[in-house]
Amino acid sequence: MKLNRKPPPGNVRHVGAAGQNIRGVITNKMGRIVQFESWAERTLLLRLDRDPSIIDYGSQPEQFKYADAQGKPHIYTPDFIVWRKDGQVEIHEVTISKRRTRPDIYQRETAAEKICRDRKWKYIVHTEQTLPQGCELANLLALFRYRPTAYTNQAVSEIVQSQLLEGNPILLNNLVVEVERELNISRPVIIAALGHMLWHGHVEIDLNQPIFMTGNAGFALGAQIQQTVTKGAAKNELANE
Secondary structure, three states, rough: OOOOOOOOOOOOOOOOOOOOOOOOEEEEOOOEEEEEOOHHHHHHHHHHOOOEEEEEEEOOOOOOEOOOOOOOOOEOOOOOEEEOOOOOOEEEEOOOHHHHHHHHHHHHEEEEEEEEHHHOOHHHEEEOOOOOOOOHHHHHHHHHHOOOHHHHHHHHHHHHHHHHHOOOOEEHHHHHHHHHHHHOOOOOHHHHHHHHHOOOOOOEEOOOOOEEOOHOOOOOOEEEEEEOOHHHHHHHHHHOO
């Protein structure tokens, strides 16, 4: 989506390019336009969008005003705001570890923590040490394409849940063969339906192990899933997407 000069609704400013960093927008799971201005921020959005405890999240939410140790006023716009199902509100900031040792960044974080604490919010800082990397990041990027409800397949979901009732992990490739045999539908449709379930957490998988083959041609050998919710709960989640 092309960025306009006017920021999206709920954003106090539009993002700008900084050096080699990328910038862009996504539409989150609640239909809100969310901006990012670095690859690190984009990786965080993958986690936020997939987290079932998060109702909604937005970018560039407001300006925090504070004074430094010398009394000089400053304005700081945090990266993201998050609303959780339990009512908790969080402010999330993305940076790199070495910047946090700078006095000005330390003062900014201290001020932001106090503002959030006074509001009974949480202030969370993410760095390259805590953001998705490696295999987890590759899996999240691959699964993100299956987020839309168009990939929901109730028949596939019912077979998957019935196969997982005993609580034992099942190889994804074996599951594809079983679904193909029972439903007589194409493998790409099955893979997309399973990808949708994986993205939305209807089944559990280790994101730190490869899920897909190179080029996303199919599931990796050894990739397996296990049950995370009851069959009935999965149906309810699918119905509410």
